[in-house]
Amino acid sequence: MLPGVGPALAPLLARAAGGTRVLDLLFHLPEGSIDRRYRPTLADAEPGRIATLDVGIEVVEPPSRPRQPWRVRVSDGTGHAELVFFSAFQPKKLAAGQPVTVSGLLDGYRGRLSMAHPDHLVPRHLADSIPAVEPVWPLTSGLAARTLGRTIRDALRRLPPLPEWLDPALVRRESWPSFANALRLVHMPAATDTEADRRTAFDRLACDELFADQLALVQAKRANRARPGRVLDGDGALRRVALERFGHAPTDAQERALREIDADMRRPNRMLRLLQGDVGSGKTLVALLAMLRAVEAGAQSCLMAPTEILARQHHATLSRLSPVPVALLTGTVKGSARRDTLRRLADGSVPIAVGTHALFQDGVAFHDLGLAVIDEQHRFGVEQRLLLGDKGAGSDVLVMTATPIPRTVLLTQWGDMQVSRLDGKPAGRQPIRTTLHKIGAEAEILGGLRRALEAGARIFWVCPLVAESEMLDVAAAEARFASLTERFGAIVGLAHGRQEIGLREAALADFAAGRTRILVATTVIEVGVDVPSATVMVIEHAERFGLAQLHQLRGRVGRGAAASFCLLLHDDALAETARRRLSLLRDTEDGFRIAEEDYRIRGGGELMGKRQSGLPAFRLAKSLGAGAALDRMVRIGWQDAERLLDRDPDLDTPRGRAARWLLALFGRDGGLRRLHSG
Structure with missing residues (x-):
């Protein structure tokens, strides 16, 4: 247990860090930083910047009316400024003539400098306690940034010396610090550390995580190749x-x-x-x-x-x-x-x-x-x-x-x-024309569907993802089923995951046979439904679905020889990111291009654990994003893992033993049996 961490604080730290180990705190990397190294005089200070100021208290003014702020006038001999507080906690502790150091965002109005609720306010002799570059960690309700920072500082003190597990030539080429120094640099940067130094440290930690994954994966791949199997051959x-x-x-x-x-x-x-x-x-x-x-x-x-x-x-x-x-x-x-x-x-x-x-x-x-x-x-x-x-x-x-x-x-x-x-499709498959429509244009869309029905079409209507609740999704489907039945009559069917299998199978069979012509459904039809005569797919509130899932749903049509259509219905006021995603789907049927974009937007998933849905998630490597930088680092990790196991397949050399430390740190030392299953 770390100093000062009791039964009240421990659950908050575990929730923020995603685990109860000291190591989880160390792997809880900052998501940004605040540079407090700008230390001007008041005469030279620029409004709109984070500044750290050495000033003296001149006047402490309580509010003149309820709900008015406390105002504290300060000076450094070159100029004057005002500190503004909407709580009495700090200003009540201040007195005229007291030297202090404050740090926060400077504002300016009509030539007057002010700082509302300084992030730091300490007696002048404690000025060194204000970090020059202050990391910003993800927090949880009830956990203060200073408390988390203090605990991470204590955790860093407990980090033992660790051997180098990366290829020394790689470390020299990239000018990387050691693993322990990289952790210290990202969590507790010194005033002399540059942004480039911190970026290098983040890259080093990302490579450590990806190298651990690649090392375990390459071990699994080689072990699988060596596993006894059987020869299966036939005459065709x-x-x-x-x-x-x-x-x-x-x-x-x-x-x-x-x-x-x-x-x-x-x-x-x-x-x-x-x-x-x-x-x-x-x-x-x-x-x-x-x-x-x-x-x-x-x-x-x-x-x-x-x-x-x-x-x-x-x-x-x-x-x-x-x-x-x-x-x-x-x-x-x-x-x-x-x-x-x-x-x-x-x-x-x-x-x-x-x-x-x-x-x-x-x-x-x-x-x-x-x-x-x-x-x-x-x-x-x-x-x-x-x-x-x-x-x-x-x-x-x-x-x-x-x-x-x-x-x-x-x-x-x-x-x-x-x-x-x-990477191809069987002959005879037709392209699917995909179009975007506002939900507000529903009357026009329904008119178009009536014309399609008169021409003999069969139509899927997929209802929106409402929440993390299948019951709510079903309710949305049942409401849409009722409204379409009122408009089109008995040709409308319904299929969702809460139905008894017999009812759902009957609904699908009726649609496939043409006894119903519109099938209202949840994502239960995403895979495994093959109705070549279905030519129209309507997806309601398409912005709520992932790109890969939309692509799968669209694939329920275009399976026959007739031209097919996919209508993506979206909110009238669509965010720019959502518009970009849906426009990509409209413009291409290339699932691999769509998957790359979906990965860049969403990420998610787990690499080598039991949770297999979604796409990979990282702790240290998430700082790379999901683009070329991540691709490069994955390949570096993979190549280094291959080289190490070529030279030391049992991890018995000094570097191999160091790599065992790495696998244990990242929990990759017990995954071989799981990996053999795929």
Whole structure:
């Protein structure tokens, strides 16, 4: 426990710093700083600047009327100024003739200098206690900046000498201080430290965090390559049948991805590969052909999806194309049907299974699982994926995502995986025309929808994200369903996550069959809904959604041969950042470009922990932002990690042992098993 930190203060510090360790305080970096080194005389002082002044008290004037401020006139022999206080706490302690040092924002009006509520006011002999450059830390309610600063200063005193874990040549090239000195420089800068010195210290700390991540990821990648697996090869007979049923040749990107997957499956080591592809790029076909390769080799395959809707969609697609039986196992498959499926998985008579998290439950046993495919991986926790991977001895793992991944995220979150990218779309897919509309123009939009309905269109209407509450989102959908039903009648359907699965499936089936022509929905339709005849997507209050999510929703149309449209409805008064985001979506269908922009705007997520949704978040590296500076530092960390492990794979040299310190400091020393699951 740090000095002065008792049961009242400790929870406040933990809330601000994000943890209860002394190290969490040290990693709670300032978000800015106040430069108090401007120390003019009053005769030379410039209004509008932060100034530190040595002055003497001349007069202390209490307020003449209620709600008026206290005014304290001061002088330094060259001029006069006025200190203004709206609280009596400080001015009551002052007396004429008292020498003090004050620091704060100087203001000027009609030639008179004033300083309202000085940030610091101390007796002259304590002037050195005012920091020359004062860090500004993120705070929490009830925690004063001075208290946090004092506690961080105490924490810095406890920081032991640490060995150097970065490449000495890199440290010299970048002119970086040591890790401990960098922490001291950003938290407690000296008067002689320049802004460039502080920027260098922030960069050093960012590299330390990214190097820790990259070192753990490279360790995991190399360990995975060495893990015993099995050779899975086939004669291609089942694949040929599936492609005949599909009716189209694979795209060049699909062929390339299949070659990479096949090469992995032929190796005697376990495959861990990420298949990333934009909306409509054909990942499901690639997954099916990979699973059929495992079946041709005499093993079983499974595909796990995050929702029942998506699992059933995959089951329908795979059953149509696969020349071998495909079983479905979800939470709603019960009774004799469930027992029969479990029996056939255990005896091997079902070669392919599709399901939700039900696939990795204790009662599920495979006869010989050779390949596990995990779709929309970001919706599963790491431990869930571990359980599925453990269902087969040395089974290969193929992870799929329809959310395009920025370059930086590939290196940080997916550095332990081989990556295949589908950068094209199957032939026949039409571009989607995207337009922006104010919510206030609803009457005009509804008129346009009526004309589209008369021309035979089917329309998705996605309701807004209301709050961090699914119940509120459902209420918004139900209200929109009622208003559209009143206008268009029984052709309007409703689908949301709170419905019983049977009702939701019926609503989707009615829309797919044309029994309803407008489907009002929440984001439950974001993935796994394939209605090629749907050509119009309306997204209400689009500014409340992330760019990647909007792109996914838009991908529910444009899946057939007809022209398709996406209408983004937004607040009449739209903030400039929101307008820029929506304009980007309007101007491009390139999901990778959209993902890069979404990453720059939002960030978020966790690199190597259990939380997998969202994009990476940093503590020390967040000072780099999400642009070229972060890209550069990630690559520096990755290259240094590769060099170190090439020379010292067991981290037994002095620098290797120092790197073990680093992994422990950042909590990366226990993540190998989790990383092996993807």
